[in-house]
Amino acid sequence: MIGYVTLGTNDLARAARFYDALLSDLGAKRIMENERFIAWGRDMTSPGLGITYPFDKKPASVGNGVMVALAVDSTEKVNALHRKAIELGGRDEGAPGPRGEGFYAGYFRDLDGNKLNVFVFG
Secondary structure (H helix, E strand, C coil): CCCEEEEECCCHHHHHHHHHHHHHCCCCEEEEECCCEEEEECCCCCCEEEEECCCCCCCCCCCCCCEEEEECCCHHHHHHHHHHHHHCCCEEEEEEEECCCCEEEEEEECCCCCEEEEEEEC
């Protein structure tokens, strides 16, 4: 089971604005933060998403093939969150739609180039 996923950033304040706006639509809020790291979740026991400056102090870079998937409960929410990510400055990586039987998803990249998707089964 996933406890949390952490993504690298080179601009914590900019990334925080993006994720504050995007994740609030999923009922998530900041649950931990310091000058190098911010984490969002519904509470401390549910899966979370974090952003951080890399520990080794080298520039953050996007992992090829790495993706974070955000589960929602309807195709309408997939559409809305994908649209919001793009409005917030994210980049489209695949418009919302069916991806095989019973799986509906939309793909995007955040402001640092990290790939995410929003999906629903059913």
